[in-house]
Each structure stands twice: as structure tokens, then as C-alpha cells.
Amino acid sequence: MTAQSEDTTLDPEALRERARTALLAARDRTTLLTSCVEGPELTAQHSPLMSPLVWDLAHIGNQEEQWLLRAVAGREAMRPEIDPLYDAFEHPRSERPKLPLLAPDEAREYAAEVRGRALDVLDSTPFHGTRLTEAGFAFGMIAQHEQQHDETMLITHQLRTGAPALTAPDxxxxxxxxxxxxxxxxxxxxxxxxxxxxxxxxxxxxxxxxxxxxxxxxxxxxxxxxxxxxxxxxxxxxxxxxxxxxxxxxxxxxxxxxxxxxxxxxxxxxxxxxxxxxxxxxxxxxxxxxxxxxxxxxxxxxxxxxxxxxxxxxxxxxxxxxxxxxxxxxxxxxxxxxxxxxxxxxxxxxxxxxxxxxxxxxxxxxxxxxxxxxxxxxxxxxxxxxxxxxxxxxxxxxxxxxxxxxxxxxxxxxxxxxxxxxxxxxxxxxxxxxxxxxxxxxxxx
Incomplete structure (x- = not known):
């Protein structure tokens, strides 16, 4: 996004492109953080302070579905039965490994299917009319939510023991x-x-x-x-x-x-x-x-x-x-x-x-x-x-x-x-x- 002052009205199409870029960048990072270790590392709880990485992955998809597909687009729920599993307030982190969570491949497929539909919603949604859609707020909120969980997953990588799984690109x-x-x-x-x-x-x-x-x-x-x-x-x-x-x-x-x-x-x-x-x-x-x-x-x-x-x-x-x-x-x-x-x-x-x-x-x-x-x-x-x-x-x-x-x-x-x-x-x-x-x-x- 170009430089903006606090009192500047932003162009809707520029914001739409910014939202697309932010969503794609977040997913690239999520993919990196959940593909650099094997399946058992994704389902393990590396600290009682943190969720298993696979919980974060499916939670990211579930939040995106709830806000972009259901709240913004008005679509029916894809997997309503999993909503309680990925409700951060219903289950504290220490209890999440005991839940019947989606397996890594299933979580990836779910998050990918939600993302594909969400990008279609992004292309067709006017950036006005409701507080959620004004200036693309809901799409920016979801991009921020995913990046916040990416930071959480990076903390989990710091807490895990074993061989290094990440390297710095710079x-x-x-x-x-x-x-x-x-x-x-x-x-x-x-x-x-x-x-x-x-x-x-x-x-x-x-x-x-x-x-x-x-x-x-x-x-x-x-x-x-x-x-x-x-x-x-x-x-x-x-x-x-x-x-x-x-x-x-x-x-x-x-x-x-x-x-x-x-x-x-x-x-x-x-x-x-x-x-x-x-x-x-x-x-x-x-x-x-x-x-x-x-x-x-x-x-x-x-x-x-x-x-x-x-x-x-x-x-x-x-x-x-x-x-x-x-x-x-x-x-x-x-x-x-x-x-x-x-x-x-x-x-x-x-x-x-x-x-x-x-x-x-x-x-x-x-x-x-x-x-x-x-x-x-x-x-x-x-x-x-x-x-x-x-x-x-x-x-x-x-x-x-x-x-x-x-x-x-x-x-x-x-x-x-x-x-x-x-x-x-x-x-x-x-x-x-x-x-x-x-x-x-x-x-x-």
C-alpha cells in the first residue's frame, strides 16, 4: 500500500489488492511453519502453554470460514461440527491435544478449500455497505489473525526440542x-x-x-x-x-x-x-x-x-x-x-x-x-x-x-x-x- 495519512480515504481496489496480497503472504508463512516438521511434530504439544501446530492450522481455516464465508458471504457452514473444537475460548491450550482434532492432511485440505472460496468472496464483495466489509475490514482482520497465529506457531517452534527446522532467509x-x-x-x-x-x-x-x-x-x-x-x-x-x-x-x-x-x-x-x-x-x-x-x-x-x-x-x-x-x-x-x-x-x-x-x-x-x-x-x-x-x-x-x-x-x-x-x-x-x-x-x- 502506498503511504497514507490518517485522514486519507483509501481506494477500494487498492485495498482489495492489499487484502489479497496479505492473505496469500500469511498462507505462505503458515505453510512454511507446518511443512518444515513431520506429522508427529504437528500433533504433539511442545509446551502446555501452546497448542499443537495442527490445532493452529485448522483454527486458522475455521476462523476464515466463519468470518469470510459465513458472516460476509452468507454461505452455509462447511464443517459446523468442528466449530467447538477450534473455539479458543471453549478449550484452553493445555486440553487441546486431547480433542478429536483434524489430522494434518485433513486440516491442510480444509484450510485450502476455505481459502479458495474466500478469495472468490474477496473478488465479488463490495468494500462498503456493512462495518465488516467497509474498506475490506473483514479480509484485513483475517489476514492479521492468521499472521498472529503464525507468530504463535513460531513460538512453538522455539519451544520444541530437537533438530532445527527453520532457517532465516536473510x-x-x-x-x-x-x-x-x-x-x-x-x-x-x-x-x-x-x-x-x-x-x-x-x-x-x-x-x-x-x-x-x-x-x-x-x-x-x-x-x-x-x-x-x-x-x-x-x-x-x-x-x-x-x-x-x-x-x-x-x-x-x-x-x-x-x-x-x-x-x-x-x-x-x-x-x-x-x-x-x-x-x-x-x-x-x-x-x-x-x-x-x-x-x-x-x-x-x-x-x-x-x-x-x-x-x-x-x-x-x-x-x-x-x-x-x-x-x-x-x-x-x-x-x-x-x-x-x-x-x-x-x-x-x-x-x-x-x-x-x-x-x-x-x-x-x-x-x-x-x-x-x-x-x-x-x-x-x-x-x-x-x-x-x-x-x-x-x-x-x-x-x-x-x-x-x-x-x-x-x-x-x-x-x-x-x-x-x-x-x-x-x-x-x-x-x-x-x-x-x-x-x-x-x-x-
């Missing part, structure tokens, strides 16, 4: 010299527009656009690196309760934690398991696989704090020259390989300080892609929020149990990643591709 930026720019950036105080009312495929929790007043603050120029996190660990970060909330300290003690997930110490060196490969922890990459509690403890140890969600979005979208909020840190144009690390292209975070073409007008880097970034904020609705098209996407998760993450990761596709996109999870979660950056008030020394 090794990523080769940085011979560590980033030596300023360690933090001052974000000016004042109002800015948070959220969106115009982004055609924005999901309900991103809406509506509304003014937000944010005092001046400093924010890290790049995400916190493994090297910086190792200094926290070496200083007894996991051994001193003063840095932790009570719940975080209980997590550390009960779990015997001393490092991020997938790390281990061997022969005086910290190693990590990364998609089946054991390697030394790269000091210049953003730290990943840390919980909110770990991010918060590091920030306290460093004499700083996690940014609020509003602070993060202002750092990512606010243009001080024009005073407006942009779609992305670099402007309104869609992500490109030069601007952000997305779509499992590198299969890892890029070194801190990479992607200068993607920095914000204030000079903050890597706000989009690389690692999801924990914020200090609970997941709450914006003023004027309205659930659409179903409560279970956002509304049922609002409250203090979930913390907001922003910015996407190397595992996120561009269709699911924009300056307004909101992710959320429990503060104990470590298997997700999450890191963080820190902030401080302007008056702090």
Missing part, C-alpha cells in the same frame, strides 16, 4: 561496530493523538483516536541489550528482592530463575537455545524472552522505569515539526526491509542501533519490529471504545491482569504491526518474543 544487518549514538532521547511534553479512527484495518482496541497529555520524559534510544541485561545479572539482579515486585520475586523464587528463558551458563559463558541451535548470547542484540517482572526489575536496578503505553506511542508516532501522529516512527509509508525487522525474515532481533531509516523524528530506533516491548500499563480500553466485531478479541481481556506490549517483533508481519497496534499478555509470560526499553522522568538525574 541473516540480517551485519553491524561491525556497536551503536554509539545517544543512550536516550527527550520526548517533549504536551498533547498528542493516541490511537486511530482512520486506519482501515485497525482493530477495536486501537480505536478511537483521542487526545492524550504526556509530560516530558526520556526514553532509551534502543531496546535494552543482552549485554546490558548481563550486567544486571552479574550484579545479583535475580538475587536481590529490592528490585522486584512481590509477585515478581515470588516468580523468581518459585521458578529458580537466574536468567532469561532459554539461557544457560556453561563453562563460564552464557549460552542460549535459539530455534534448535545453541549459541553464545550475542551481547549487542536486544534481550528477548523476558517477562514483564524481569523488565520491571531491570528498570528499577538501572534507576529507571518502564515507559507507559502512552509514552511509548508518543515516542513512536509524534512528529514535533508538524505536531501530528504518524502511522509509523518514520512516517506514513508501510514498513520496508530497510526500516524494520519483521516477518521472521532474520529469525532473530537485529543488533541494537540497526535500521536508522526506521528511526522516529526524535531519533528513537527499533520501535517497530525486533522485540515486543513491555510497557508499565495495564490493558484497558480507550475512551469511547466499542467492541467489534466480537467481545472476545479485546474486551474480555481488559483489566489489571494483562500488561501492554508495543512495537511488534521479528516474528510479526507488517500487516499486524503499526504505531497504534496493541498487544497484551500476563506479566509472567517469557516464551513470547518480548524485550523492553526503559524511560525516566525529565527531572530525574
Amino acid at each position: 541473516p540480517g544487518p551485519q553491524v561491525s561496530v556497536a551503536f554509539h549514538g545517544p543512550s536516550e532521547v527527550l520526548v517533549p511534553g504536551g498533547p498528542f493523538t493516541m490511537g486511530t479512527s482512520a486506519e482501515p484495518w485497525a482493530l477495536d482496541n486501537e480505536r478511537p483516536a483521542h487526545p492524550r497529555l504526556v509530560p516530558p520524559f526520556h526514553i532509551d534510544t534502543t531496546p535494552v541489550t543482552n549485554g546490558a541485561y548481563l550486567r544486571f545479572m552479574a550484579d545479583g539482579g535475580y538475587e536481590n528482592s529490592r528490585w522486584w515486585t512481590p509477585a515478581g520475586w515470588a516468580m523468581v523464587r518459585d521458578g529458580g530463575l537466574d536468567s532469561p528463558l532459554f539461557w544457560r551458563r556453561e563453562g563460564g559463558q552464557w549460552l542460549r537455545r535459539h530455534f534448535g541451535v545453541t549459541e553464545p548470547v550475542p551481547p549487542d542484540e536486544p534481550v528477548v524472552h523476558v517477562s514483564w517482572y524481569e523488565a520491571d526489575a531491570y528498570a528499577r536496578w538501572a534507576g529507571r522505569r518502564l515507559p507507559s503505553e502512552a509514552e511509548w506511542e508518543k515516542a513512536a508516532r509524534f512528529d514535533p515539526a508538524s505536531g501530528r501522529s504518524m502511522r509509523y516512527p518514520w512516517g506514513d509509508a508501510d514498513p520496508t526491509p530497510e526500516r524494520a525487522n519483521l516477518g521472521q525474515r532474520h529469525l532473530r532481533p537485529a543488533p541494537a542501533g540497526s535500521y536508522p531509516a526506521g528511526e522516529s523524528p526524535l531519533g528513537v530506533r527499533q520501535l517497530i519490529g525486533d522485540v515486543w516491548e513491555w510497557t508499565s500499563s495495564d490493558f484497558l480500553p480507550y475512551p469511547g471504545f466499542a467492541a467489534f466485531p466480537y467481545r472476545e478479541y479485546s474486551e474480555v481481556f481488559f483489566g489489571p491482569d494483562h500488561k501492554v506490549l508495543r512495537g511488534g517483533s521479528f516474528a510479526v508481519d507488517a500487516v499486524v504491526c503499526r504505531g497504534t497496534f496493541r498487544n497484551w499478555d500476563y506479566p509472567v509470560r517469557r516464551q513470547i518474543f518480548a524485550g523492553f526499553r526503559t524511560a525516566r522522568d525529565e527531572e530525574d538525574a
Whole structure:
């Protein structure tokens, strides 16, 4: 899609082509993630936190059938008897291996048949008339849903043991010299527009656009690196309760934690398991696989704090020259390989300080892609929020149990990643591709 500002009406045929491209790209990725391992690996549960890969595959097809074939096109259900099996709210992940799920070949055939019919619906559906079809929203929603499950399946691949099954098509930026720019950036105080009312495929929790007043603050120029996190660990970060909330300290003690997930110490060196490969922890990459509690403890140890969600979005979208909020840190144009690390292209975070073409007008880097970034904020609705098209996407998760993450990761596709996109999870979660950056008030020394 060409660059668009928040108040631009998008051409329906351009959106139709964008939807087709997004749906096909998502299916290519789904196919890769479910064809690189044998059948038993698809039906196994590699962690009680995750579904079997074959469940995700059929769930993707079932959601597409329900929304594009039934809700948009008004067609009869193809396989109504399987709806309960692939209802994410009816069966928790830990129970899904016990269900009579479609076998891998049957799941592939079902998803492929749904996709063929859905593309016909895309060609014939006017992009107006209902909220689901306006600007192709339902098709964009389904493309985003599939890519979100692709990220979930990539997490499952990280959790599985055994030989590597995935390789990166592009090794990523080769940085011979560590980033030596300023360690933090001052974000000016004042109002800015948070959220969106115009982004055609924005999901309900991103809406509506509304003014937000944010005092001046400093924010890290790049995400916190493994090297910086190792200094926290070496200083007894996991051994001193003063840095932790009570719940975080209980997590550390009960779990015997001393490092991020997938790390281990061997022969005086910290190693990590990364998609089946054991390697030394790269000091210049953003730290990943840390919980909110770990991010918060590091920030306290460093004499700083996690940014609020509003602070993060202002750092990512606010243009001080024009005073407006942009779609992305670099402007309104869609992500490109030069601007952000997305779509499992590198299969890892890029070194801190990479992607200068993607920095914000204030000079903050890597706000989009690389690692999801924990914020200090609970997941709450914006003023004027309205659930659409179903409560279970956002509304049922609002409250203090979930913390907001922003910015996407190397595992996120561009269709699911924009300056307004909101992710959320429990503060104990470590298997997700999450890191963080820190902030401080302007008056702090």
C-alpha cells in the first residue's frame, strides 16, 4: 500500500489488492511453519502453554470460514461440527491435544478449500455497505489473525526440542561496530493523538483516536541489550528482592530463575537455545524472552522505569515539526526491509542501533519490529471504545491482569504491526518474543 495519512480515504481496489496480497503472504508463512516438521511434530504439544501446530492450522481455516464465508458471504457452514473444537475460548491450550482434532492432511485440505472460496468472496464483495466489509475490514482482520497465529506457531517452534527446522532467509544487518549514538532521547511534553479512527484495518482496541497529555520524559534510544541485561545479572539482579515486585520475586523464587528463558551458563559463558541451535548470547542484540517482572526489575536496578503505553506511542508516532501522529516512527509509508525487522525474515532481533531509516523524528530506533516491548500499563480500553466485531478479541481481556506490549517483533508481519497496534499478555509470560526499553522522568538525574 502506498503511504497514507490518517485522514486519507483509501481506494477500494487498492485495498482489495492489499487484502489479497496479505492473505496469500500469511498462507505462505503458515505453510512454511507446518511443512518444515513431520506429522508427529504437528500433533504433539511442545509446551502446555501452546497448542499443537495442527490445532493452529485448522483454527486458522475455521476462523476464515466463519468470518469470510459465513458472516460476509452468507454461505452455509462447511464443517459446523468442528466449530467447538477450534473455539479458543471453549478449550484452553493445555486440553487441546486431547480433542478429536483434524489430522494434518485433513486440516491442510480444509484450510485450502476455505481459502479458495474466500478469495472468490474477496473478488465479488463490495468494500462498503456493512462495518465488516467497509474498506475490506473483514479480509484485513483475517489476514492479521492468521499472521498472529503464525507468530504463535513460531513460538512453538522455539519451544520444541530437537533438530532445527527453520532457517532465516536473510541473516540480517551485519553491524561491525556497536551503536554509539545517544543512550536516550527527550520526548517533549504536551498533547498528542493516541490511537486511530482512520486506519482501515485497525482493530477495536486501537480505536478511537483521542487526545492524550504526556509530560516530558526520556526514553532509551534502543531496546535494552543482552549485554546490558548481563550486567544486571552479574550484579545479583535475580538475587536481590529490592528490585522486584512481590509477585515478581515470588516468580523468581518459585521458578529458580537466574536468567532469561532459554539461557544457560556453561563453562563460564552464557549460552542460549535459539530455534534448535545453541549459541553464545550475542551481547549487542536486544534481550528477548523476558517477562514483564524481569523488565520491571531491570528498570528499577538501572534507576529507571518502564515507559507507559502512552509514552511509548508518543515516542513512536509524534512528529514535533508538524505536531501530528504518524502511522509509523518514520512516517506514513508501510514498513520496508530497510526500516524494520519483521516477518521472521532474520529469525532473530537485529543488533541494537540497526535500521536508522526506521528511526522516529526524535531519533528513537527499533520501535517497530525486533522485540515486543513491555510497557508499565495495564490493558484497558480507550475512551469511547466499542467492541467489534466480537467481545472476545479485546474486551474480555481488559483489566489489571494483562500488561501492554508495543512495537511488534521479528516474528510479526507488517500487516499486524503499526504505531497504534496493541498487544497484551500476563506479566509472567517469557516464551513470547518480548524485550523492553526503559524511560525516566525529565527531572530525574
